[in-house]
Amino acid sequence: MKVTREYSEKLMGLACKLLGVLSEAMGLETEALTKACVDMDQKVVVNFYPKCPQPDLTLGLKRHTDPGTITLLLQDQVGGLQATRDGGNTWITVQPVDGAFVVNLGDHGHYLSNGRFKNADHQAVVNSDCSRLSIATFQNPAPEAIVYPLAVREGEKPILEQPMTFAEMYRKKMSKDLELARLKKLAKEQQLQDVDKAKLESKPIEQIFA
Ligand SMILES: O=C(O)CCC(=O)C(=O)O
Numbered sequence: 001m002k003v004t005r006e007y008s009e010k011l012m013g014l015a016c017k018l019l020g021v022l023s024e025a026m027g028l029e030t031e032a033l034t035k036a037c038v039d040m041d042q043k044v045v046v047n048f049y050p051k052c053p054q055p056d057l058t059l060g061l062k063r064h065t066d067p068g069t070i071t072l073l074l075q076d077q078v079g080g081l082q083a084t085r086d087g088g089n090t091w092i093t094v095q096p097v098d099g100a101f102v103v104n105l106g107d108h109g110h111y112l113s114n115g116r117f118k119n120a121d122h123q124a125v126v127n128s129d130c131s132r133l134s135i136a137t138f139q140n141p142a143p144e145a146i147v148y149p150l151a152v153r154e155g156e157k158p159i160l161e162q163p164m165t166f167a168e169m170y171r172k173k174m175s176k177d178l179e180l181a182r183l184k185k186l187a188k189e190q191q192l193q194d195v196d197k198a199k200l201e202s203k204p205i206e207q208i209f210a
């Protein structure tokens, strides 16, 4: 309990420093991102990925972007975190570095920068030899914080049509994910039906009614 409290306090401090650096990198005042979060919320999640005899058939965590401002990820030496590059075309493995955090930009950070800073598109794979552990610390804005680009440069268009609260942004993301999962399931079922149909069609009629 004490360790968790100390860890989360230390990471809150680190996140605030990083948000300052990130604000400056975005050409904004140092406090810009922390102010945009209104009240910084934090979730510490421990991910455990048991070893898997057939790692090619599954994923530890499916492809996603984190919804919040930034995520600080501590991974052990096993490795399994992958992120895309080339606009989502190639997967690269984020090699573990002992004692280092991976810092991912989330959707909130992406929107505040008007899309100039990309939200990390990532997934976690499993492996057949070792189990793996990672600790993700999500730094999120307050639910009522307004999500909208903090600056829109000349010649750019705002990435969002209108401002919304983080709670609304989160809800939209979740319902989009659910809809995608539903469509995927439907497509799979359709594919299976098509395979069954093709099998049936390739059989002689007397076998079908045998
Ligand atoms: O375990 C990892 O490397 C990734 C974890 C992650 O992406 C998450 O918890 O959102």
Ligand SMILES: [Fe+2]
Residues within 6 Å of the ligand: 064, 065, 066, 122
């Ligand atoms: Fe993630």
